[in-house]
Amino acid sequence: MDPPTKRWGVRGEGSHLRELASGKLREQLIGGSSERSEQVVPLGYISGDNQSMTDELQPHKRRVRYQGANPRRFQDKYKELNPAAAAHDSELQKVRARGQTPAGTHRPICVREILEILAPKPGETGLDATLGFGGHALEILPHLLPGGRLFALDVDPIELPRTEARLRAAGFGEAVLLVRRMNFAGLPHLRPDMGEGFDLVLADLGVSSMQIDNPARGFTYKVEGPLDLRLNPQRGRSAAALLQSLGQSELAELLRENSDEPLAEALARAIVLAGRVTPILTTTLLADLVRRVVRAEGAADTLEEDTRGTLQRTFQALRIAVNDEFKVLDQFLAYLPSCLKPGARVAILTFHSGEDRRVKKAFQAGQRAEIYSSVAQEPIRASFEERRDNPRSSSAKLRWAVKAD
């Protein structure tokens, strides 16, 4: 098998067919050059009658492939730092109108609701613990001016510099926007810089659309990529390495604990057995295995839905594990009160029941201990319109808390 790093090109890249069409492989296979056939019948000689005969003699010319409304390759889609991107604006609008998020971008979720909760004011100090594409930060920053500032964190060494460059280019300098590449679990490290603490804090958990859309990050089962799933690929171990280290019962427990996966046992058995024969190094290898398990276990009438759900939960469970997402969230929630000014507002957006449970419990415990004066009783959901326009908002749950005076 080819090493996986060579295999995650776009479908058809480097294919033998293309070489055959260009004549290189044909020369190797049948000898002679493709130009020779061109000399047999001069081009102007072709008429309707002898078309089919001369077609055989013509060097094969590939039909120009329909490129669709949008570029197919992720590399071509990533336009955000390219000035030519402006020309793509109308295409991007079309993509959004179809309820999709253009690759290389991210649409902030529940913006109106979050602004209502955080109520940012001039002169205040805010924290965006998960900067991502900077969508929420861009909405919050103008309200903090003049005189205020926003601390912005993210663990992702690939996307963070791009986002920072974009926000700086939008006019937010170092005095107003302090960007740090760090895990929000390390909140206490901000103490020396944060003064008396934050007036408002936002955490929008999970992954951004840019991370999901980039095949090289391995976050999606939909395209081939290395089975990585790390928010910071420079630290820790990839999902592929994790899978190789786990036994069947450990993997089943991980799938149950992190994603409430009903097929945890069957999946763990199949993955561990297959991994003994060939290490599962790519997203598509894992996805194929999951599909086979669902087919073997599932009911025919719900097969498609079951498969999608199981794929999502399997990848999510691995992502949570490689990034230690529950542990870092618990640490963040534990340190948070000591970093808040009296009356500070907190908003946390989650996409997974395990995360929502943690936020809910931490806020309720904080209220009982009179650290928070009030907390959300129920999570706020994205509006019907937002869910329709941006399906990624469908699973979002927004909770809030207010620090006691």
Ligand SMILES: C[S@@+](CC[C@H](N)C(=O)[O-])C[C@H]1O[C@@H](n2cnc3c(N)ncnc32)[C@H](O)[C@@H]1O
């Ligand atoms: C859903 S996106 C945030 C999107 C952002 N609110 C926006 O509007 O563009 C989540 C981001 O949080 C980052 N992230 C996840 N866990 C983190 C952690 N423990 N510490 C810091 N950043 C984290 C991810 O790398 C990702 O960029």
